[in-house]
Amino acid sequence: MTSMIGITTTIVTERTRRSSNNDRRPAGVAGGFLRKHTELVLMVSRSPALLRRLLVLAITSAALLAGPGNAARAQVSVDGRPDAVHIEARDATLREVFDALQTKFGLHYRTDDALEKRKTGVFDGPLLRVTARMLDGYDFAMKVTPEGIDVLVLRQNQADSKAVISATPVSAPAKGSPAPVMTAAQANRYEREHYR
Amino acid sequence: MRHQRIFGATTPLLLGAALLFGGSATAQAACGLKSADNKIKHVVHIQFDNVHLRRDNPNVPSDLEQMPNLLNFMQNNGTVSGNHHTPLISHTATDILTVLTGAYGDRMGVPVANSYGFFHSDGSVGFSSSFLYWTALAGDGKPELLSENGKIFPAPWVPFTRAGCDVGAYSIANMEFESVPGDVRTVFGTGSPEDIAVSAALNLPRTPANAPARQAPSTDYLGIAVHCAQGSPLCNNSHARTDALPDEPGGYNGFNALFGSVNVAPVLCAAAPAGCNGSGAVKDTDGAVIADAYGRPGFPNTFSPLAKQSLGYAATMLEAGIPVVYVYLADAHDRNPLPLDPTTNLPGAAHAFGAGEAEYVAQLKAYDVAFGKFFARLAADGINKDNTLFFVTADENDHFVGGPASPANCDGIHVPCTYAQIGEVDTFLDRLLLTQRSNTTPFDIHFDDAPTFYIHGNPGPQDPLTRTMERDVDALQVTNPITNRVEKLNAFMADRAEMGLLHMITSNPARSPSFTMFGNPDYFNETSSASTGLGHDCSQTPACVFEAPGFAWNHGDVQKQITRTWMGMVGPGVIHAGRNDRVFSDHTDLRPTMIALAGLKDDYTHDGRVLIEFLDDHALPKSLRRSEDFLELAQVYKQLNAPLGSVGLDSLRLANRSILGDDAGYAKFLATIADITTQRDALAAEIKSLLEAAAFDNQPIKEQQEDQLVRRARGIIDRAADLAHDEHDRDHDHDRH
Numbered sequence: 001m002t003s004m005i006g007i008t009t010t011i012v013t014e015r016t017r018r019s020s021n022n023d024r025r026p027a028g029v030a031g032g033f034l035r036k037h038t039e040l041v042l043m044v045s046r047s048p049a050l051l052r053r054l055l056v057l058a059i060t061s062a063a064l065l066a067g068p069g070n071a072a073r074a075q076v077s078v079d080g081r082p083d084a085v086h087i088e089a090r091d092a093t094l095r096e097v098f099d100a101l102q103t104k105f106g107l108h109y110r111t112d113d114a115l116e117k118r119k120t121g122v123f124d125g126p127l128l129r130v131t132a133r134m135l136d137g138y139d140f141a142m143k144v145t146p147e148g149i150d151v152l153v154l155r156q157n158q159a160d161s162k163a164v165i166s167a168t169p170v171s172a173p174a175k176g177s178p179a180p181v182m183t184a185a186q187a188n189r190y191e192r193e194h195y196r
Numbered sequence: 197m198r199h200q201r202i203f204g205a206t207t208p209l210l211l212g213a214a215l216l217f218g219g220s221a222t223a224q225a226a227c228g229l230k231s232a233d234n235k236i237k238h239v240v241h242i243q244f245d246n247v248h249l250r251r252d253n254p255n256v257p258s259d260l261e262q263m264p265n266l267l268n269f270m271q272n273n274g275t276v277s278g279n280h281h282t283p284l285i286s287h288t289a290t291d292i293l294t295v296l297t298g299a300y301g302d303r304m305g306v307p308v309a310n311s312y313g314f315f316h317s318d319g320s321v322g323f324s325s326s327f328l329y330w331t332a333l334a335g336d337g338k339p340e341l342l343s344e345n346g347k348i349f350p351a352p353w354v355p356f357t358r359a360g361c362d363v364g365a366y367s368i369a370n371m372e373f374e375s376v377p378g379d380v381r382t383v384f385g386t387g388s389p390e391d392i393a394v395s396a397a398l399n400l401p402r403t404p405a406n407a408p409a410r411q412a413p414s415t416d417y418l419g420i421a422v423h424c425a426q427g428s429p430l431c432n433n434s435h436a437r438t439d440a441l442p443d444e445p446g447g448y449n450g451f452n453a454l455f456g457s458v459n460v461a462p463v464l465c466a467a468a469p470a471g472c473n474g475s476g477a478v479k480d481t482d483g484a485v486i487a488d489a490y491g492r493p494g495f496p497n498t499f500s501p502l503a504k505q506s507l508g509y510a511a512t513m514l515e516a517g518i519p520v521v522y523v524y525l526a527d528a529h530d531r532n533p534l535p536l537d538p539t540t541n542l543p544g545a546a547h548a549f550g551a552g553e554a555e556y557v558a559q560l561k562a563y564d565v566a567f568g569k570f571f572a573r574l575a576a577d578g579i580n581k582d583n584t585l586f587f588v589t590a591d592e593n594d595h596f597v598g599g600p601a602s603p604a605n606c607d608g609i610h611v612p613c614t615y616a617q618i619g620e621v622d623t624f625l626d627r628l629l630l631t632q633r634s635n636t637t638p639f640d641i642h643f644d645d646a647p648t649f650y651i652h653g654n655p656g657p658q659d660p661l662t663r664t665m666e667r668d669v670d671a672l673q674v675t676n677p678i679t680n681r682v683e684k685l686n687a688f689m690a691d692r693a694e695m696g697l698l699h700m701i702t703s704n705p706a707r708s709p710s711f712t713m714f715g716n717p718d719y720f721n722e723t724s725s726a727s728t729g730l731g732h733d734c735s736q737t738p739a740c741v742f743e744a745p746g747f748a749w750n751h752g753d754v755q756k757q758i759t760r761t762w763m764g765m766v767g768p769g770v771i772h773a774g775r776n777d778r779v780f781s782d783h784t785d786l787r788p789t790m791i792a793l794a795g796l797k798d799d800y801t802h803d804g805r806v807l808i809e810f811l812d813d814h815a816l817p818k819s820l821r822r823s824e825d826f827l828e829l830a831q832v833y834k835q836l837n838a839p840l841g842s843v844g845l846d847s848l849r850l851a852n853r854s855i856l857g858d859d860a861g862y863a864k865f866l867a868t869i870a871d872i873t874t875q876r877d878a879l880a881a882e883i884k885s886l887l888e889a890a891a892f893d894n895q896p897i898k899e900q901q902e903d904q905l906v907r908r909a910r911g912i913i914d915r916a917a918d919l920a921h922d923e924h925d926r927d928h929d930h931d932r933h
Binding site for chain 1: 311322324335375378381382386405498722747
């Protein structure tokens with residue numbers, strides 16, 4: 001019991017430190033032990049070399065979190081290991097696929113998109129690569145953390161867009177931006193939608 | 197739509213372990229309130245929006261009369277005053293921020309609400325919301341809560357957290373996030389994962405299908421915060437962020453806070469699971485999950501929480517060991533919640549009720565039930581009037597705009613009232629000025645029944661543009677569509693000099709309006725998009741004057757019906773005076789009274805004073821016990837310095853007549869009002885320092901000192917009254933000729 005609490009507290013502390021606003025240094029620049037050694041922000045790239053290096057980290061991290069069981073839904077089957085994922089999807093939404101990956105491999109994802117794009121086919125490969133393939137057409141970013149892979153999916157991008165946004169800021173958070181300036185009519189509309 | 201939390205399902209387990217590790221079932225920090233005999237263990241501040249103590253229809257019981265669980269609790273166990281006032285302008289954000297700080301708008305930065313204009317350097321005008329997180333920068337690039345020194349005004353939770361007490365906030369103004377993505381950026385940083393996720397959702401196309409996703413950032417981040425004491429277990433987890441207050445006097449380092457439901461709810465539910473469902477969502481007083489219109493748990497809507505929601509959250513916060521809780525409750529005279537429009541999948545059009553309408557009565561009944569359950573639940577938790585200080589108030593009263601109730605003898609309880617006409621009368625001031633005065637001077641206003649005017653180019657008070665605009669605005673007359681009477685829009689006009697006396701001029705001159713028209717309260721004044729009339733006189737559509745259903749309760753103005761509100765206090769140190777209207781007070785007085793009872797101290801001088809008339813001598817420092825000197829000085833001080841005190845109201849009468857008179861008379865007024873304001877400010881500063889020293893530093897006021905200050909105050913009060921009276925007589929005589 002004592003041991004478990006001790007471990008838990010350590011993890012909490014590390015998380016707090018990492019996400020604290022006290023740390024205004026650029027991410028990845030001497031941002032503490034955790035940031036320096038185990039967290040890597042991926043500016044998603046088509047570079048195979050970079051992907052290979054990241055993959056090693058991803059596998060290492062994700063393997064620690066991958067638990068037993070396969071909770072794939074009816075239209076999605078997920079199997080394998082983080083370095084050799086096997087997905088069979090039949091008209092499954094991207095959300096269903098990601099839910100299955102989350103259950104099987106601890107992949108964390110965040111999005112405000114409905115992820116309703118449907119997938120059919122068999123997908124094999126390392127988790128990171130398979131995930132990236134699944135997200136073709138979306139703006140997204142990935143982050144490898146001690147807890148696993150964290151994916152931020154923004155939205156389906158434009159046909160010719162290759163824009164990618166990092167899941168964590170690559171420079172110190174810019175604070176103190178003034179509130180948006182409104183016209184009188186906009187201010188009134190905002191007030192009335194604000195109700196108070 | 198999902199909006200997953202970064203750390204997912206392991207969070208409750210980690211939190212639970214962390215809280216257990218903290219060694220307390222309720223995760224309470226070592227809260228060191230220093231009240232008399234250490235009786236006060238909790239502080240609960242309940243802030244209503246526009247809930248009335250007085251009746252709006254003599255036959256229909258007032259809002260509070262229809263909420264006996266609350267009214268009786270206050271009257272039987274403490275004091276309720278109906279002689280309590282707002283600042284000016286009398287509008288929600290200004291009023292609540294005045295309550296929270298004990299300072300008028302000139303010192304805390306927001307004298308105009310719920311948004312305000314400011315001049316750009318080129319003389320053009322922009323607007324900024326009055327609701328932003330405490331440390332946010334406003335649209336003018338200055339701190340929203342702009343102190344007299346140009347810094348961020350000290351935050352209200354600081355004395356509590358420094359004393360080891362966590363502070364919870366639910367929908368109260370500016371202690372929690374008010375706006376996304378702006379406040380997320382202020383605290384989490386621009387480009388932070390939270391910012392990216394929130395911005396992505398807000399940038400989704402405005403389609404019915406996207407409505408839930410677009411609402412989600414508000415549900416997740418707005419309206420809820422916990423400001424933690426140092427070392428509080430509630431903030432020792434991944435949900436916490438630094439509670440940054442860079443300008444706080446004396447520094448404020450080592451404090452953390454939780455922002456938004458996504459960060460507060462997991463912590464609360466780990467500490468007080470009975471207040472939550474099994475999935476980590478906080479429940480209302482009926483046991484239902486507090487969720488938005490689409491069923492997503494979190495902040496329920498855009499700052500219109502029901503009593504059962506606010507009180508449910510407050511109870512859970514208290515049960516989680518948060519000893520100081522601020523909550524806001526929406527008014528009951530508007531339909532709430534608004535049902536979703538099946539076409540847009542957004543809340544439907546606003547709908548206002550008249551006194552005694554069945555739905556209004558039903559909403560008040562629900563509020564009363566919620567208060568009954570709230571007090572019973574707290575009592576079961578051992579949180580009661582014997583160990584808890586309850587402060588309750590309403591931001592402002594308001595003025596009903598509509599036709600008569602039917603049937604004439606309806607009382608709402610036995611005979612429901614109905615109304616053939618309900619709704620404020622809207623105007624387009626720029627088109628009226630074009631039509632009636634041929635005035636096309638570009639300007640903007642803050643839309644309100646007391647619009648603040650911003651003349652483009654920012655001309656000075658004596659500039660002919662300003663003088664002409666003031667006179668033309670005063671000359672506007674319209675036909676009221678409800679009564680068919682022809683009437684003026686202006687009631688009282690205040691220029692910058694008068695606004696200075698009324699505590700409406702901040703330390704940023706760019707925020708100073710050209711002038712304010714405290715108008716006829718039946719009207720809600722707007723401008724068309726161009727603010728110059730743009731050639732669209734009132735013969736064209738849309739009409740320049742029209743009744744707008746949906747909003748029927750005007751405030752912002754200066755009339756007593758609006759500015760005279762109420763407050764209630766219950767708890768250790770508060771006498772059982774029941775309903776007592778003998779003491780003039782305003783919103784600035786609540787903060788020093790609360791802080792004094794709690795045995796704490798703010799880092800600044802309040803504009804208000806401790807309301808010792810309603811307090812037990814034993815709860816006061818020796819310097820205040822049976823102190824007639826304090827009492828006499830405090831009471832005269834309010835008439836001297838409060839915007840709704842006698843100097844404020846008399847000077848407003850004088851200002852209105854002077855502004856509308858000839859230029860020579862106006863120049864004389866400017867000199868006079870400047871002299872009065874200078875004397876008033878200097879004397880008020882002297883008195884405030886003595887009142888504060890007596891209340892917080894145990895330094896009694898000497899009788900000789902008090903006599904001299906009261907004499908000087910009465911001199912200014914009498915001078916303002918004489919000037920207002922003389923001007924009135926002169927004008928009256930003139931009318932007879």
